[in-house]
Amino acid sequence: MTVTSSDEQPPDGEPSDRTAGSPTTDECAAGGGPAGGGHGRGRSGREGHERDDPADECAAGGGGRVADGGFAGGTPAARRGGPPGPDPARPGPVAERAPRPVWSRDFALFFVARALARLGETMLPVALAAGLLRYGYGVGAVGLAMAASAAPFAGLVVFGGVIADRFSTRRLMIGADLVRLVAQSIAAALFFAGHVVLWQICVIGAVNGVAGAVFQPGVASTVPRLASDIQGANGAIRIAESAAQLAGPALAGLLVAFASAGGVFVAHAGTFALSALCLLLLRLPPAAPGSRNHGGGFRADLVEGWREFRSRTWLWAVIVIWCVYMISVWGPTVPLVATEVVQQHGPRAYGLVNSALGAGTVVGGLAALRLRPRRMLRAGSVALVAFACFPASVGAGLGVAAVSAAAVIAGAGTSFWGVMWATSVQTQVAPDVLNRIHAYDVAGSLTMMPVGQALAGPAASALGADNVLLVAGVMSLVVSGALLSVPAVRDLVRADGPAPLSRNTAGAPLGRARRPPGPRKTGARPPV
Numbered sequence: 143m144t145v146t147s148s149d150e151q152p153p154d155g156e157p158s159d160r161t162a163g164s165p166t167t168d169e170c171a172a173g174g175g176p177a178g179g180g181h182g183r184g185r186s187g188r189e190g191h192e193r194d195d196p197a198d199e200c201a202a203g204g205g206g207r208v209a210d211g212g213f214a215g216g217t218p219a220a221r222r223g224g225p226p227g228p229d230p231a232r233p234g235p236v237a238e239r240a241p242r243p244v245w246s247r248d249f250a251l252f253f254v255a256r257a258l259a260r261l262g263e264t265m266l267p268v269a270l271a272a273g274l275l276r277y278g279y280g281v282g283a284v285g286l287a288m289a290a291s292a293a294p295f296a297g298l299v300v301f302g303g304v305i306a307d308r309f310s311t312r313r314l315m316i317g318a319d320l321v322r323l324v325a326q327s328i329a330a331a332l333f334f335a336g337h338v339v340l341w342q343i344c345v346i347g348a349v350n351g352v353a354g355a356v357f358q359p360g361v362a363s364t365v366p367r368l369a370s371d372i373q374g375a376n377g378a379i380r381i382a383e384s385a386a387q388l389a390g391p392a393l394a395g396l397l398v399a400f401a402s403a404g405g406v407f408v409a410h411a412g413t414f415a416l417s418a419l420c421l422l423l424l425r426l427p428p429a430a431p432g433s434r435n436h437g438g439g440f441r442a443d444l445v446e447g448w449r450e451f452r453s454r455t456w457l458w459a460v461i462v463i464w465c466v467y468m469i470s471v472w473g474p475t476v477p478l479v480a481t482e483v484v485q486q487h488g489p490r491a492y493g494l495v496n497s498a499l500g501a502g503t504v505v506g507g508l509a510a511l512r513l514r515p516r517r518m519l520r521a522g523s524v525a526l527v528a529f530a531c532f533p534a535s536v537g538a539g540l541g542v543a544a545v546s547a548a549a550v551i552a553g554a555g556t557s558f559w560g561v562m563w564a565t566s567v568q569t570q571v572a573p574d575v576l577n578r579i580h581a582y583d584v585a586g587s588l589t590m591m592p593v594g595q596a597l598a599g600p601a602a603s604a605l606g607a608d609n610v611l612l613v614a615g616v617m618s619l620v621v622s623g624a625l626l627s628v629p630a631v632r633d634l635v636r637a638d639g640p641a642p643l644s645r646n647t648a649g650a651p652l653g654r655a656r657r658p659p660g661p662r663k664t665g666a667r668p669p670v
Contacts, residue, residue, distance in 0.1 A: 252424060255420040276403065277336075287347055296588045297355075300582060301581075311577065315361075330408045372565050377511040378507070380506070380560060446578075456628070460563070466590075466621060468587070472591060481607065486539070487542050518565060523626050525554075525559050528555025537614075
């Protein structure tokens with residue numbers, strides 16, 4: 143089923159009639175067309191297509207890029223499945239067109255929407271904790287209210303990816319924001335009225351989680367449609383989210399002090415209203431032709447998303463390793479750093495450390511704007527080593543100044559990794575399956591975090607919190623080494639610009655595309 147949104151207009155000055163996978167004259171000159179060393183990927187690791195288009199003349203000496211960064215058909219080694227080698231038909235490095243500037247009216251609107259969403263997310267824990275504790279509930283109730291939102295999100299985001307690949311992502315995101323606006327307004331009314339019942343707060347949280355599961359998958363596919371410099375766009379968004387993370391808890395604390403927890407919920411609802419307004423004003427370029435052709439049913443799309451996910455070794459390998467990271471590093475670090483710093487140095491010191499971590503993520507985002515590594519996941523994995531110093535510094539009992547410095551370094555490393563990862567997914571995965579694959583990415587990344595947090599307490603009781611944090615520092619190094627040990631991860635070559643469709647408009651894989659009616663061109667080569 144194809145659903146076309148009439149409200150998605152091409153941006154000013156941008157052509158809207160270019161079909162997916164058709165190289166321009168500049169791409170032919172640069173060898174960057176889909177069959178000439180561009181961004182073609184398929185389920186079996188490479189993609190070919192019938193060369194019945196005049197643009198295919200530029201691909202006479204090359205093939206599509208394989209999933210792990212080589213060229214299918216470009217070199218003998220690539221055809222044998224070995225490591226990528228130089229293409230004899232192109233002796234020098236492939237020329238790349240300079241990316242256009244990141245900033246535009248539409249990207250600025252999306253940038254503001256993401257910053258506002260992050261601001262609201264960081265305000266919510268303060269509102270729940272202050273509000274529920276004031277009305278006599280304990281810490282367990284606060285955790286239950288937070289879990290009521292997180293569980294539906296993690297469980298349904300994969301289905302949200304299927305929905306986002308079938309319908310207008312912009313309309314889905316606006317609808318999700320409006321649902322959360324209503325839900326948080328109801329929560330604010332309950333707190334202002336003094337009628338706070340835990341099950342009602344949990345139901346509101348569950349509604350927010352479902353809406354978030356519909357909203358989140360569309361974020362990944364929106365960035366490539368708004369900016370040709372996808373890495374720069376992700377770096378800018380990461381900086382905005384980091385700044386919001388710094389401001390959110392402080393703003394929520396002020397609202398609780400001078401108003402009430404209900405005031406925080408009003409502000410949170412306001413962030414959704416403003417985000418929906420920004421998205422309403424947004425003009426997305428039209429989706430690539432065929433990107434919403436889904437002849438099968440919902441279940442078939444879900445299965446296809448899983449098949450596309452597992453066919454990319456670099457993708458599922460990172461998610462598997464990241465599950466280990468969540469259990470052994472991030473899960474225990476968050477609660478144990480909080481308890482250790484507060485007990486040893488006081489709550490103000492913990493606030494300073496948190497601010498330092500946020501400042502580090504801004505630094506990492508700025509670095510991602512400037513550095514353009516050829517092998518992005520390799521560079522990101524090296525940067526991820528920096529996180530080890532954060533839990534290790536707390537476990538070693540260092541002072542506040544040293545822990546804050548370690549937090550800055552750790553924040554910069556994780557932020558840089560985040561931009562490299564997001565950009566790799568958005569440029570290496572075809573747009574017709576990107577939302578579903580991003581959903582699997584999000585679900586896989588979040589699944590093990592509560593497990594690590596749940597195990598942190600028993601592990602600290604058995605080994606001591608300081609020793610668990612030292613182990614977390616060591617495991618951070620192990621995870622970085624594991625990422626670098628996977629050839630598909632460390633050797634993945636960057637691809638500037640969105641990938642072509644994994645299917646043609648008839649729904650057949652590109653590697654088996656049907657040739658349109660008419661005589662085959664003389665001299666055209668068969669698919670590789």
